[in-house]
Amino acid sequence: MVSERLIKQIEFIVEVDKLKRIFRQNVVIGTTQQENDAEHSWHLALMAIFLSEHSSAETLDILRVLKMLLIHDLVEIHAGDTFCYDVKGNQDKSEREQRSADKLFNLLPSDQAQEVMDLWREFEKMETPEALFAASLDRLQPLLLNYHTHGHTWQRPGINSEKVLSRNKVLEQPVPLLWEYVKDVIEDCINKGYLVR
Amino acid sequence: MVSERLIKQIEFIVEVDKLKRIFRQNVVIGTTQQENDAEHSWHLALMAIFLSEHSSAETLDILRVLKMLLIHDLVEIHAGDTFCYDVKGNQDKSEREQRSADKLFNLLPSDQAQEVMDLWREFEKMETPEALFAASLDRLQPLLLNYHTHGHTWQRPGINSEKVLSRNKVLEQPVPLLWEYVKDVIEDCINKGYLVR
Numbered sequence: 001m002v003s004e005r006l007i008k009q010i011e012f013i014v015e016v017d018k019l020k021r022i023f024r025q026n027v028v029i030g031t032t033q034q035e036n037d038a039e040h041s042w043h044l045a046l047m048a049i050f051l052s053e054h055s056s057a058e059t060l061d062i063l064r065v066l067k068m069l070l071i072h073d074l075v076e077i078h079a080g081d082t083f084c085y086d087v088k089g090n091q092d093k094s095e096r097e098q099r100s101a102d103k104l105f106n107l108l109p110s111d112q113a114q115e116v117m118d119l120w121r122e123f124e125k126m127e128t129p130e131a132l133f134a135a136s137l138d139r140l141q142p143l144l145l146n147y148h149t150h151g152h153t154w155q156r157p158g159i160n161s162e163k164v165l166s167r168n169k170v171l172e173q174p175v176p177l178l179w180e181y182v183k184d185v186i187e188d189c190i191n192k193g194y195l196v197r
Numbered sequence: 198m199v200s201e202r203l204i205k206q207i208e209f210i211v212e213v214d215k216l217k218r219i220f221r222q223n224v225v226i227g228t229t230q231q232e233n234d235a236e237h238s239w240h241l242a243l244m245a246i247f248l249s250e251h252s253s254a255e256t257l258d259i260l261r262v263l264k265m266l267l268i269h270d271l272v273e274i275h276a277g278d279t280f281c282y283d284v285k286g287n288q289d290k291s292e293r294e295q296r297s298a299d300k301l302f303n304l305l306p307s308d309q310a311q312e313v314m315d316l317w318r319e320f321e322k323m324e325t326p327e328a329l330f331a332a333s334l335d336r337l338q339p340l341l342l343n344y345h346t347h348g349h350t351w352q353r354p355g356i357n358s359e360k361v362l363s364r365n366k367v368l369e370q371p372v373p374l375l376w377e378y379v380k381d382v383i384e385d386c387i388n389k390g391y392l393v394r
Contacts, residue, residue: 002378009247010378014341016243020225020236028217039217042239046213046267050206050309063260066267070243112247144211181199181207 005109012107018077025083025153026145035145037073037081044069044137051137054175057129068123068134071116075100084167085159094124132174139168140178147185151194160196161186202306209304215274222280222350223342232342234270234278241266241334248334251372254326265320265331268313272297281364282356291321329371336365337375344382348391357393358383 022037048065073081078100082089101120105113122128126135143164146154154164165186171179189195219234245262270278275297279286298317302310319325323332340361343351351361362383368376386392 002374002381006251006374006378010341012247013240013244014226014345017226017240017342017345019239020230020232021228029211029214031218033217035217036236038236038239039233042216042235042242042267043210043214045239045242045263047210049264049267050209050305054203063263066242066260066263067246070239070246070263108247144207145214148211148214177199177203181203184199 008107008109009112012104015104015107016074016077019074022073022076022081024081024142026142027149027152029145029148037076040141041070041073043141044072044134047137047141048134051175051178052133054177055129055133056174056176057133059129060133061130064119064122064130065134068119068130069137071119072123072134072138074104074116075120078103083153085156085163126170129174132170136171136175136178139170140182143168143182143185146194147189150192151189154189154195161190164195205304205306206309209301212301212304213271213274216271219270219273219278221278221339223339224346224349226342226345234273237338238267238270240338241269241331244334244338245331248372248375249330251374252326252330253371253373254330256326257330258327261316261319261327262331265316265327266334268316269320269331269335271301271313272317275300280350282353282360323367326371329367333368333372333375336367337379340365340379340382343391344386347389348386351386351392358387361392 019041020036020038023034024037024040026035027033028035028039045066048062048069052060052062052065075097079093079096082093101117105116108116122131123134126132142153146152153159165183168179168182171182186195190197216238217233217235220231221233221237223232224230225232225236242263245259245266249257249259249262272294276290276293279290298314302313305313319328320331323329339350343349350356362380365376365379365383368379383392387394
């Protein structure tokens with residue numbers, strides 16, 4: 001006898017397949033294939049495993065970091081991907097995403113709906129060491145893709161090194177070594193012509 | 198000063214971007230887009246979070262399950278995806294994958310290369326509760342995709358319900374409730390004409 005609880009869990013799992021259809025601004029290295037949110041989320045989670053030693057926090061709950069990264073973009077299933085440098089699109093972003101979260105997470109049994117809502121809010125607030133570490137990886141990963149695709153998303157009008165640096169500054173406190181690395185990469189990208197100063 | 202250790206970690210992280218280019222047999226629900234290994238790995242990790250309560254194990258280290266799922270297909274970057282019902286392709290699979298593991302994991306600092314090699318071997322052996330749970334999800338996820346794409350990969354010659362049932366039987370001990378669910382799904386797929394008896 002399959003329980004109602006399991007049916008809800010499976011419905012959610014099937015629904016979130018749609019994350020594979022939410023395309024981002026970056027392309028996969030060496031291709032013209034636009035990266036999607038599922039691939040991006042996998043990449044961040046993998047990065048968390050191998051980079052957690054660089055966190056400046058005294059203790060870091062890596063399981064919570066992984067959970068956060070795996071669910072952080074689910075709200076884009078209904079709200080869509082908003083380009084980080086799109087000022088207009090970012091004005092109503094949080095309202096659109098909250099509506100999407102309510103709709104999506106409530107497919108789950110209520111205790112799990114609450115757990116994922118809490119994880120998503122923690123990620124968005126960027127206050128705990130886990131959320132700050134997760135947010136840092138969420139900045140570093142697209143930067144790495146841009147570095148290896150001749151600055152693919154940085155070719156748009158209005159993007160310059162100051163904006164990229166400012167967006168990545170979130171790494172400074174949670175992962176100082178990675179922040180040093182990011183500054184080196186940005187400098188190298190300017191020199192290579194991938195990013196305008 | 199960026200350390201040699203960090204350089205190695207970043208090289209690995211950039212290299213594994215290629216997992217997004219390893220295409221599987223399934224399609225993403227509602228599309229003709231072939232699923233790739235990165236999306237698949239993300240989906241499994243997400244499932245692990247919400248289904249772990251169904252494990253029959255007394256204790257389950259969910260962090261190790263997540264790590265295993267996030268890395269379990271990396272070896273396909275050099276070895277390629279082998280269709281599970283492809284008898285010939287499966288003959289030299291483990292040798293190809295071991296070579297790929299050696300090449301890929303050794304990009305990392307040696308302690309992390311060892312950690313990921315151990316995780317991958319544990320997953321492949323299917324002996325620990327964590328590996329059995331992870332392997333169960335690795336069977337369940339493509340079954341769910343097939344269920345929602347009219348049996349997309351089951352239309353090939355030689356695939357029938359007996360083979361699908363036998364491949365999924367690994368769920369019986371680690372997640373009995375999910376095994377019951379899988380049997381119901383297979384029966385429903387036969388009735389709907391997605392799978393031949």
